[in-house]
Amino acid sequence: MNIVKNLYKYRELLKTNTKKDVGGKYKNSFLGILWSFINPLLQIAVYALVFQVILKSNIENYAVYLCCALIPWQYFNSIVIRGAGVIIDNGNIIKKVYFPREILPISVVTSEAINFLISTIIIVIFVLVSGLGININWLWYFLIFAIQYIVSIGIALIFSSLTVYFRDLLHLLGVFMQLLFYATPIVYSISDVPASISWLLKLNPMTYLIDGYRSIFYNATMPNFEGLLIVFIMGIVLCVIGYLLFNKLQKRFAEEL
């Protein structure tokens, strides 16, 4: 419970750090915060072109279908990539002054969560433009969002501390995330996957989360609660492992950096 006490005590640091991340990301770029929208829109355009026009996917409203999955995926992707680098990037401060180190990965997750909240507007626009309309199940968004946040904290704690000792992880993760993109039902549906390998997809927490977002936005139904429970448990396990690992590894951060 030490971590909760620490986080409360250093809440101001968490806040300034998160704000720095959210605002600072596009600070020197001409289009500023607009990139938060342009980026996913261009990606959706590319994937829609490839999978709908060229590969002739038979999924209806493919752009919306894609959008519901791609935006949460981008959130997940930045957690892994940015989380892995956060301790190394802040080596300067870590070597000079004490503060609870877990603030760094947690503020990455929090600032990316805020970016994700903003980007969710894109999903809403896509859904409305395609004529699917608003429905009450959208309220489940906040539950799925909260579960994804928990999963993200665990993952960020694990990778941020491991990369300090194994710098290769940074490069490995770049390739791994590209593979994982196709091993997650984003451009296709899990029902199209042969049963012989679908168990593999079920080990991936993003499978359940994306299924949840898709249910509420694309199918306008309630999410699959069994799936959400599974991913919630995965999240708790990741957080516990992450916390123990981080706590052990952080003692030598200043010496290894």
Next chain:
Amino acid sequence: MQEKNVRIEVEHVYKDFNIYFDKANSLKEKILFWNRNKKEKREVLKDINLQIRDGEAVALIGVNGSGKSTLLKLMTKIIYPDKGKIETYGKLTSLLELGAGFHPDFSGRENIYFNASIFGLTKKQIDERLQDIIDFSELGSYIDNPVRTYSSGMYMRLAFAVAINVDADILLVDEILAVGDQHFQDKCINKMKELKKEGKTMVFVTHSMNTVKEFCTRAVWLDKGIVRMDGEPNEVIEEYLKETL
């Protein structure tokens, strides 16, 4: 358990550093050059015992490489001992190197918030102290310029102004007064004398024997990782100078 008045408790602390001659950082290097990873253990601190109480101003002296800065870093919890235990009681601030915890693109004012929050202050507490900090730093209108445009003296003024105004019980300072003009040095010494009167605990690493004599109540001489002498500043300095000169 905290004994009465004790602020810093150092018990049987050992610290080794691994000195890599040619460190294999990546996996490829680790596999290809596995034999390259020669390292040598260097004992930096050996069985250090110290108790520092309320209102004490302690100077750590010794030649370069005697472990002074390492001991100070252990007290701040930036690094951890291999054996033994270090406890600090109360709020602690440290000034280890110049500009600790500054973000170069932020203005001086934003960095005050950032730096003070690293020391655990809330927004409201920082608001209350903001004017004092700016006044103390004497940065005037520069306070709204990005910190990367500061000179090293200005950097140091800001860092010191923040550290001294966060109402800490313990202040740890590593060789920082070497920078800054005479006027600002005097001002810092005066401010620290005030803090000493208020009963705050201070630990310095310094090579300026005059500062030690003028200001400190106790001197600890570290030599090759052990406490060689601990006591009244004038006596310790006399012995220390006799040996090193």
